[in-house]
Amino acid sequence: MKWKILRLSEVDSTNEYAKGLIPDAPEGTVVVAKRQTAGRGRKGRSWASPKGGLWMSVLLKPPKIDPRLVFVGALAVADTLGDFGIEAWIKWPNDVWVGNRKISGVLTEVKRGYVIMGIGLNVNNEIPEELEGSATSMRDILGRSVGIEEVLKRLLEHLGRWYKTFLENPYLVVEEIRKRTILIGKEVRVLRDDNDLVGRIINISDDGSLLLDVDGQTVKVVYGDVSVRINR
Ligand code: ATP
Numbered sequence: 001m002k003w004k005i006l007r008l009s010e011v012d013s014t015n016e017y018a019k020g021l022i023p024d025a026p027e028g029t030v031v032v033a034k035r036q037t038a039g040r041g042r043k044g045r046s047w048a049s050p051k052g053g054l055w056m057s058v059l060l061k062p063p064k065i066d067p068r069l070v071f072v073g074a075l076a077v078a079d080t081l082g083d084f085g086i087e088a089w090i091k092w093p094n095d096v097w098v099g100n101r102k103i104s105g106v107l108t109e110v111k112r113g114y115v116i117m118g119i120g121l122n123v124n125n126e127i128p129e130e131l132e133g134s135a136t137s138m139r140d141i142l143g144r145s146v147g148i149e150e151v152l153k154r155l156l157e158h159l160g161r162w163y164k165t166f167l168e169n170p171y172l173v174v175e176e177i178r179k180r181t182i183l184i185g186k187e188v189r190v191l192r193d194d195n196d197l198v199g200r201i202i203n204i205s206d207d208g209s210l211l212l213d214v215d216g217q218t219v220k221v222v223y224g225d226v227s228v229r230i231n232r
């Protein structure tokens with residue numbers, strides 16, 4: 001993939017900005033901002049985006065819209081962290097964690113055949129007080145600041161590679177997600193709008209959904225409005 005990087009010092013949300021570039025911007029357009037004033041997670045939840053973090057969105061134009069694309073972002077982040085000696089795991093469907101703290105999240109949105117893939121990665125930024133204990137950054141883990149340009153470069157390399165794999169064979173992407181999640185076999189609570197589900201994760205199916213054993217019944221949970229909590 002040939003990336004074309006647009007750099008902003010401040011923006012509401014790189015996803016919103018990237019969305020505004022459709023349909024004129026080509027696939028491979030990357031919007032990076034030093035700071036977001038209204039960074040978002042799924043379902044409009046807010047995403048803390050102070051200076052020092054990597055807040056970016058890329059425009060992709062896959063032949064067809066596929067919710068498994070979010071895994072491409074998560075794998076690219078996990079590999080980037082690996083390059084810096086940080087071992088990360090992927091929390092289905094869109095988070096990257098180090099130990100019991102979240103370090104990154106991926107938000108994919110769709111507009112007119114494009115996928116806007118937003119990636120937030122805590123690099124050198126401060127973690128807001130309300131997230132202390134549940135979030136971490138590369139700086140916190142390594143005990144030193146890291147070059148954000150180097151992180152961006154690596155991330156785009158890994159993203160290009162995983163996107164290519166995805167286009168050739170999306171099952172390989174799902175297979176890798178299975179290897180990198182620690183959720184399989186765990187008792188979890190799946191938070192949904194209507195009612196929560198409590199069960200044990202059997203597997204991640206080829207289509208990217210979660211297979212849950214709820215009182216002996218297999219229930220399929222699709223990517224969307226669900227959050228997974230590990231039952232302790
Ligand atoms: P969880 O991450 O708790 O499983 P989720 O994946 O369902 O929740 P998302 O909407 O995907 O939630 O992510 C938004 C959540 O991420 C916020 O509600 C907040 O708890 C957390 N968050 C916000 N900013 C950051 C940040 N910079 N680093 C880590 N976590 C953050």
Ligand code: BTN
Pocket residue numbers: 012013014015016036038039040041042047049054055056057094095104105106107118119120121
């Ligand atoms: C999540 O865990 O819910 C996903 C968080 C995604 C945050 C990134 S930061 C860059 C892009 N712009 C946004 O407003 N959100 C994404």
